[in-house]
Amino acid sequence: MRYCENCRVRIRTPQKRCPLCQGALSGDGSGCEQLFPDLSEETSKLAFWFKIYTFVCVLAAVVCVSLNAALPFDTWWSLFVLAGVACAWLVTVVAIRKRRNLLKNAMWQLVLACIALVLWDWATGWQLWALDYGLPAAVVAALVSMLVIITVRKMSSPEYMIYLLMCCGFGLIPLVLLVCGALKVQWPSIVSSACCVIVLAAFGIFQGGSVWSELKKSLHL
Ligand SMILES: [Zn+2]
Structure with missing residues (x-):
């Protein structure tokens, strides 16, 4: 528990300055608890996996188009793969962005x-x-x-x-x-x-x- 000598209040959260007067706090941080859940780790993990997902999408698209162009095919089937990958990627972006409101x-x-x-x-x-x-x-x-x-x-x-x-x-x-x-x-x-x-x-x-x-x-x- 930390204490502000100025405002005479005890601060339960682990912060260095008083939320009222911004003055320095005395006491050690023992017994302090975080009021809000820490979301930074969840967000950075999500961002990491999303980057991998985006890379796999680009990889799949490039491989398909290259194969389609290099080998003797009658149709441009890779364009459908491209459209499908783009749709899947877009759906994932929306799902992640709006994940707090289902x-x-x-x-x-x-x-x-x-x-x-x-x-x-x-x-x-x-x-x-x-x-x-x-x-x-x-x-x-x-x-x-x-x-x-x-x-x-x-x-x-x-x-x-x-x-x-x-x-x-x-x-x-x-x-x-x-x-x-x-x-x-x-x-x-x-x-x-x-x-x-x-x-x-x-x-x-x-x-x-x-x-x-x-x-x-x-x-x-
Ligand atoms: Zn204070």
């Missing part, structure tokens, strides 16, 4: 996955599988993972409300495509839209009251 993470992954699927479909001759199967599957996966996160973390409705509504709103894109007649295969979009409507309805019926009172409080109605 719902935000899930929402970002959903949007990125849909953009990647549509681009991929477009690059491979636009056969519409991204719209027919990809988008609905991504929406259902994001919805299920959000519900699991909410249940496991026992979140309150103000905490998850915005992300769940965003996910359900985004999940209505397949429904719009369905109504516009842009799809070749309808059932995946019907299933994913039904899931979104069920979740929205359950949210409105069971949590609508508390959400409304929150809104009234914040809007001063």
Whole structure:
């Protein structure tokens, strides 16, 4: 325990100066405890592994493109490997950056996955599988993972409300495509839209009251 003669306070954390007057402290540091967890080690370890991961991604891309160019292949298959590696790297970056907020993470992954699927479909001759199967599957996966996160973390409705509504709103894109007649295969979009409507309805019926009172409080109605 350290002591500030000036302010006559005991300081429990292991610091050299008084937090009030910035004066020097007397006493030894025995019995001091850190108030906040030390995250620097975790962060530097993560940064180290991320650098290795990035290097492996670049290595895989260069090896594939070189092989593709050096050997007599008919197609530029390495471009697909390149796109796949880039997608995986981007998904990892988002997962690491948003790791403190899992719902935000899930929402970002959903949007990125849909953009990647549509681009991929477009690059491979636009056969519409991204719209027919990809988008609905991504929406259902994001919805299920959000519900699991909410249940496991026992979140309150103000905490998850915005992300769940965003996910359900985004999940209505397949429904719009369905109504516009842009799809070749309808059932995946019907299933994913039904899931979104069920979740929205359950949210409105069971949590609508508390959400409304929150809104009234914040809007001063
Ligand atoms: Zn002091």
